[in-house]
Amino acid sequence: MRPLDPRTVRSLDAALASARELLIEQGLAGLTHSAVAARSGISRATLYRLWPEPTDLVRAAVTQHITLARPKPTGDLRADLLTGLTATHAMLHEPATEQGMRVMIERAAVDPRFAEVKQALYRSGTQAARTTLTAAVARGELPAELDLDLAVDQLHGPLFFRRLVANRTFDLDYVRAVLDSFLRAYSSKQSPEHGIS
Amino acid sequence: MRPLDPRTVRSLDAALASARELLIEQGLAGLTHSAVAARSGISRATLYRLWPEPTDLVRAAVTQHITLARPKPTGDLRADLLTGLTATHAMLHEPATEQGMRVMIERAAVDPRFAEVKQALYRSGTQAARTTLTAAVARGELPAELDLDLAVDQLHGPLFFRRLVANRTFDLDYVRAVLDSFLRAYSSKQSPEHGIS
The missing domain is CATH 1.10.357.10 (Tetracycline Repressor, domain 2)
Known part of the structure; x- marks a missing residue:
């Protein structure tokens, strides 16, 4: 896979940070494409391209921060x-x-x-x-x-x-x-x- | 306390039944005064008088159906x-x-x-x-x-x-x-x- 354009990575990070803030402050009701666009400065068109549905926004905001435990079992x-x-x-x-x-x-x-x-x-x-x-x-x-x-x-x-x-x-x-x-x-x-x- | 007018009781029951249906079908997003009015035939003015906030609608829809366990303890x-x-x-x-x-x-x-x-x-x-x-x-x-x-x-x-x-x-x-x-x-x-x- 080709590495992402650094500008795209920055946009993505900014959008996800805004999405997380909105989710924390207002819950699902506040997590809309318009609100993320207004807060992050990323265009709505870009947001819809990356995450077509509100579900996609929630999933992206949440899963990026989940560190799933996949430790090597010790047997204890x-x-x-x-x-x-x-x-x-x-x-x-x-x-x-x-x-x-x-x-x-x-x-x-x-x-x-x-x-x-x-x-x-x-x-x-x-x-x-x-x-x-x-x-x-x-x-x-x-x-x-x-x-x-x-x-x-x-x-x-x-x-x-x-x-x-x-x-x-x-x-x-x-x-x-x-x-x-x-x-x-x-x-x-x-x-x-x-x-x- | 004076008993409620039977028509008021009927309105209240109809409104709560509609509120419960909307809550079950659509979650919180669907439980609005307008939607309850449309489904139950009770006027929005009456609904706002009985339950001024959306929170009041949820509380009324939910608590009416909660049968809290207040049994006499048996000691077992x-x-x-x-x-x-x-x-x-x-x-x-x-x-x-x-x-x-x-x-x-x-x-x-x-x-x-x-x-x-x-x-x-x-x-x-x-x-x-x-x-x-x-x-x-x-x-x-x-x-x-x-x-x-x-x-x-x-x-x-x-x-x-x-x-x-x-x-x-x-x-x-x-x-x-x-x-x-x-x-x-x-x-x-x-x-x-x-x-x-």
Whole structure:
């Protein structure tokens, strides 16, 4: 692929910076091609060429800032899960990605284009945890009958709930408390009435 | 308080039914006074009198359908938590309240009026669990050092994550699995390295 013209790169960066600012300040309602053009000085024609739909603007503003955890697994269950959840923590506290998640949660239910973007982010965002959990089951460190989807929800759900529903920030101590509670639930002796169903 | 004129009650019901339909079909963008007027046949003047702001429309459309769990606690920890989480399950699967939650998650970050409504719903929606957990700590069934906010997140977070982020529905078996895993984590013997911090 030919390297991009430096002027194009500068335009793109300026447009994305403006798009992120608008998303953070005003949410989806404020993220229009006209508003990005007015703030960044990039022409609307250029913006429409780069990102034809409002969905494309949101996706571009959000994904550029997502640093997906693709670390090499160390084989240490707790350490590997913590690496993945640390990336989730960062995503929920970086204003553009946080607000992008909020927008997608609202729009995904009524607009298939947003649903598609959100589904892709959900899949890539939880992939690290899935890989780590599957490897731990294979090593016998987690029960063979582990419900992988439930486990993913238990690890990520509290973080999303606290940031997006309770509207509170949190630190890595909180992430570790969620993780250690999860490990406790699955490493403890199980009494029959509380077995995994 | 004087009972409302029956015609006013009918107007109100018709307007709220239209507001819920618009919210479900189009999300917040479609829930305007004009659209509710066009669909319900109620005049815009009446709508503005009843609900001056778009926030008021959303709040009215959503809260009318929320059946908050205010059951008399039985003193059975698992049964009482399950009652509260069953109400959360219903809220996440009733289209108007589900979409209302999505709207508030998006708007709360950029509009203080929505933040206020969401905060009130969050508080009342988690109150049953807080009361139950506090009573169980007092009875010695849960550790005295239980982090109440963390526990609330662990019980509700997976449900919200699965419905609003993974965009999947779920049944009460899933709710019971989340609950039993939670009880397992806190009823097990705690090893020092995984203590509650």
